[in-house]
Amino acid sequence: MRTCLILDDYQNAALGLADWARLSDRVAVAPVTEHIADRDALVARIDQAEILVIMRERTPFPADLLERLPCLKLLVTSGMRNLAIDVAAARSRGITVCGTESSPTPPTELTWALILGLARHLAVESRNLRDGGPWQSTIGTDLAGATLGILGLGKIGARVAEIGRAFGMRVIAWSPNLDDARAAAAGVERAQSKDALLEASDVVSIHLVLGERTRGLLGEEELRRMRPGALLVNTSRAPIVDQAALVRALEERWIAGAGLDVFETEPLSADSPFRHLPNVLALPHVGYVTRSNYRTFFTQALEDIEAWLAGSPIRLLG
CATH class of the missing domain: 3.40.50.720 (NAD(P)-binding Rossmann-like Domain)
Structure with missing residues (x-):
């Protein structure tokens, strides 16, 4: 069973806004509702996950963090642009990076x-x-x-x-x-x-x-x-x-x-x-935080994971 963590799910909303049960026989999905700013604490919390779903730039993923995550294979971000991810470094480590659509x-x-x-x-x-x-x-x-x-x-x-x-x-x-x-x-x-x-x-x-x-x-x-x-x-x-x-x-x-x-x-x-x-x-960066936008983010994150599991990743970044 693969492990997927959804980071910085401040409102504990992710599991209720997409049909994650579609993955239940292949992936164990769990939200992380608190923000983990300390790098060592973050690594300790996520270093066993093969799949991470992240919300915009809430938690950056520079090269030096990616190096400490040997299990990570798929990184899914909300939006189709995330400057907080070193996509080139991820690619060099064999990590697939995918995004989702968002509404203006x-x-x-x-x-x-x-x-x-x-x-x-x-x-x-x-x-x-x-x-x-x-x-x-x-x-x-x-x-x-x-x-x-x-x-x-x-x-x-x-x-x-x-x-x-x-x-x-x-x-x-x-x-x-x-x-x-x-x-x-x-x-x-x-x-x-x-x-x-x-x-x-x-x-x-x-x-x-x-x-x-x-x-x-x-x-x-x-x-x-x-x-x-x-x-x-x-x-x-x-x-x-x-x-x-x-x-x-x-x-x-x-x-x-x-x-x-x-x-x-x-x-x-x-x-x-x-x-x-x-x-x-x-305001605490809530410009994109609406029910419809979150539903798009998490539904498409689920689709990204399914496509990656099938060997044909979609909405690739970089």
Whole structure:
């Protein structure tokens, strides 16, 4: 009997969202609901497993970890891209790496939850109401007539733009490869430069893939170009924004606030400024955490395992 562990199943949801009984005569499947940050403890927990199912970048799999897992033969990740896996190192050790599809809808909806939450100070007003605080202590920001700047006009960015137009916002976009035709097809204006977008936008939302060209794309210089009343929302990847510069921008009020669902180290440390800054609306990376998305992840992870067992792996990465 082969062993399959499902890592970082925080909500203990995996077993209820796919028909794992299809594997019961061949594979013993068990969830690991706690995050194991310590490398030695992690190895001790998973080193006998032939199959691992992992959720995005919650637990990285660099080469030095893979070397300590001689039993591992199949690594399945949610999504078709996971920079936290050294796919080349896995391949060199004979480990098959597969992915799953994902929907752009959940992160799109979460992006707008953050935008609306920031614009109308929902966390502050809700907390005051529950705790007996002041009745109305903030003044909301209108979205209609404001400018929404989107960095990255892929599947998610285009959907965020569509909703922005429905709110009556002017929508502009920029990315290193964006051209006028693609912008027009999405119904948005193409900003002539990143700086032009930052200077013109009341809300800036990031939807870029993390890579060498986008790591640190927004640093101190760029954040200072934003309007003092502007909001920054990042549901993509934290390192696209220089985190130290972002903390300073929020502390010194270069910008009005930030909505964050992604962090360089997750789970977020207890002493992180992002837990305490009053102009931050922070969430624990839940942009893709919806029932339908999880059902897709775990159902396709099951399919990946079945295909690998049959000798014809599908949805290969790398």
